[in-house]
Amino acid sequence: MSHKIVIPIGPYHPLQEEPEFFRLYVEGEKVVDIDIVIGYNHRGIEELAEHKHFDQVTFLVERICGICSTSHPIAYVNAVEDLAKISVPERALYIRSIIGELERIHSHLLWLGLAGHFIGYNTVWMWAWKYREPVLDCFEMITGNRNHYSMMKPGGVRRDIEDEHIPLLKKTLDEISYATDMFKGAVMDDPVIKARLRGIGVLTREQAINWCVVGPTARASGVNIDVRRDDPYAAYDRVKWNVVVEKDGDIFAKTVVRILELYESISIIRQCLDKMPKGQIDANIKEIPPGEGIGRHEAPRGEVFHYVRSDGTNRPIRHKIRAPSYMNVASNKIAAVGGTISDAAITLAAVDPCYCCTERTAVIDRSLDKKIMNGWDLIRLSQAKTARLKEDIK
Amino acid sequence: MNSLKTQVKERLSPWVINWYEHSARRVYIDVKIEALKEIAKILFKDLGLRFATASGCDTPRGIEILYHFSFDSTGEIFSLRVLIEDRNNPQIDSLATLFSGAEWIEREIWELLGVNFKGHPNLKHLLLVEDWPEGKYPLRKNRKIIQ
Numbered sequence: 001m002s003h004k005i006v007i008p009i010g011p012y013h014p015l016q017e018e019p020e021f022f023r024l025y026v027e028g029e030k031v032v033d034i035d036i037v038i039g040y041n042h043r044g045i046e047e048l049a050e051h052k053h054f055d056q057v058t059f060l061v062e063r064i065c066g067i068c069s070t071s072h073p074i075a076y077v078n079a080v081e082d083l084a085k086i087s088v089p090e091r092a093l094y095i096r097s098i099i100g101e102l103e104r105i106h107s108h109l110l111w112l113g114l115a116g117h118f119i120g121y122n123t124v125w126m127w128a129w130k131y132r133e134p135v136l137d138c139f140e141m142i143t144g145n146r147n148h149y150s151m152m153k154p155g156g157v158r159r160d161i162e163d164e165h166i167p168l169l170k171k172t173l174d175e176i177s178y179a180t181d182m183f184k185g186a187v188m189d190d191p192v193i194k195a196r197l198r199g200i201g202v203l204t205r206e207q208a209i210n211w212c213v214v215g216p217t218a219r220a221s222g223v224n225i226d227v228r229r230d231d232p233y234a235a236y237d238r239v240k241w242n243v244v245v246e247k248d249g250d251i252f253a254k255t256v257v258r259i260l261e262l263y264e265s266i267s268i269i270r271q272c273l274d275k276m277p278k279g280q281i282d283a284n285i286k287e288i289p290p291g292e293g294i295g296r297h298e299a300p301r302g303e304v305f306h307y308v309r310s311d312g313t314n315r316p317i318r319h320k321i322r323a324p325s326y327m328n329v330a331s332n333k334i335a336a337v338g339g340t341i342s343d344a345a346i347t348l349a350a351v352d353p354c355y356c357c358t359e360r361t362a363v364i365d366r367s368l369d370k371k372i373m374n375g376w377d378l379i380r381l382s383q384a385k386t387a388r389l390k391e392d393i394k
Numbered sequence: 395m396n397s398l399k400t401q402v403k404e405r406l407s408p409w410v411i412n413w414y415e416h417s418a419r420r421v422y423i424d425v426k427i428e429a430l431k432e433i434a435k436i437l438f439k440d441l442g443l444r445f446a447t448a449s450g451c452d453t454p455r456g457i458e459i460l461y462h463f464s465f466d467s468t469g470e471i472f473s474l475r476v477l478i479e480d481r482n483n484p485q486i487d488s489l490a491t492l493f494s495g496a497e498w499i500e501r502e503i504w505e506l507l508g509v510n511f512k513g514h515p516n517l518k519h520l521l522l523v524e525d526w527p528e529g530k531y532p533l534r535k536n537r538k539i540i541q
Contacts, residue, residue: 212494
């Protein structure tokens with residue numbers, strides 16, 4: 001006989017930037033429903049933006065996310081430039097693409113590491129984070145910061161990439177490229193990972209369209225979208241690269257998309273470094289006319305959408321921000337339901353929601369109203385399933 | 395074959411109040427509020443546009459909501475603009491029944507601007523706490539700031 005159990009996941013965990021709270025309804029091993037509660041990290045940034053001038057907002061939106069900290073500034077400057085119809089110096093466009101892609105590399109590596117940890121592949125975790133480190137060093141060298149680079153400004157970028165930076169950048173890219181080969185082999189040729197992640201947390205193409213998901217979550221479900229190609233900005237239309245699309249919609253497909261995107265990012269940065277012309281990096285905007293503008297950027301997690309409206313003063317009167325996880329996390333309602341508890345941790349993490357907080361998880365038996373499992377038990381449950389599969393495959 | 399812009403213009407013509415092309419890939423369309431659901435259905439289901447998000451704004455004329463639809467093959471964004479003049483009891487049809495992607499943003503606009511989405515399956519707080527006082531809408535411009 002089965003009875004319904006509620007598993008609350010969240011809301012706070014030191015590993016994640018965005019506290020979220022998942023309430024899983026479980027019958028036996030099976031997840032039958034999920035309730036997603038967000039808002040724990042609501043800081044009123046849209047309202048705050050209305051009280052800052054256009055230059056300050058760039059710094060404000062940079063603080064929305066600690067992992068993809070340049071995604072929001074790029075989308076925001078795109079929106080302001082669309083509003084005021086500003087043309088940006090060529091060199092600045094290339095620098096924007098380089099910063100955006102470096103960020104994608106370190107963000108995807110971070111996800112890969114945590115995903116590995118959740119399914120019991122702690123070596124992948126250590127590797128991925130080891131190779132993420134040199135990327136952060138590059139950021140420190142170019143921008144002065146490992147994160148929150150403050151590179152963007154309406155009309156251009158704040159800092160130039162100096163010639164002496166380029167050798168180390170290229171060397172780091174070679175290292176990452178080598179590491180990506182290893183990850184590709186470790187993930188795509190491993191029968192255990194295939195058995196563990198294939199067919200888990202599936203989001204079909206129709207569901208992906210219905211939930212309007214974006215980024216790798218959409219591309220893994222066969223939805224061929226990428227703002228960098230579809231609505232080109234920065235220097236993305238000046239270099240050659242491919243959009244990675246997979247058909248299956250499961251976690252394996254999401255992993256493959258992210259790993260293959262690492263290659264594309266490396267290729268984009270290399271081409272940008274070679275093609276980048278000399279010259280100005282800032283258009284020196286004096287004022288923003290009244291009007292409205294929309295800017296987008298393909299962040300590591302998907303399309304970031306900014307809408308800015310100006311009344312001719314030095315502050316926006318409305319600034320709407322839509323992050324990719326806003327669309328992707330909601331789709332967990334489909335992906336996690338029907339799966340088992342041992343797959344819940346990795347399924348909720350597969351959309352890369354700036355991390356799900358399994359450590360705070362507690363399994364509560366609703367009829368007894370007491371905790372029977374904590375967060376580590378849930379990760380252990382997930383890791384045990386991988387270990388079982390390993391035994392079976394041997 | 396006609397471009398998407400021409401198709402949208404033709405299909406939406408009975409309800410368009412104003413058509414404004416800000417740039418080649420950014421189109422703002424003022425439409426009649428009563429036809430919103432029908433228009434969204436044409437864009438999303440028939441023409442295959444993706445719903446990016448919606449944004450509400452409290453303006454002197456009333457509460458304005460923009461629904462941003464993206465056509466990813468060409469990078470065009472069509473933003474439908476509707477104006478709700480009745481500030482005391484703002485109401486509009488919910489699009490969440492057409493596509494689930496609108497569920498969260500409608501909840502957000504409901505709590506931040508106080509717009510009631512008719513027919514929404516689950517209209518409850520998203521970002522604000524559950525016991526947020528009724529009738530207080532943070533993004534309304536007529537609010538008083540407590541010192």
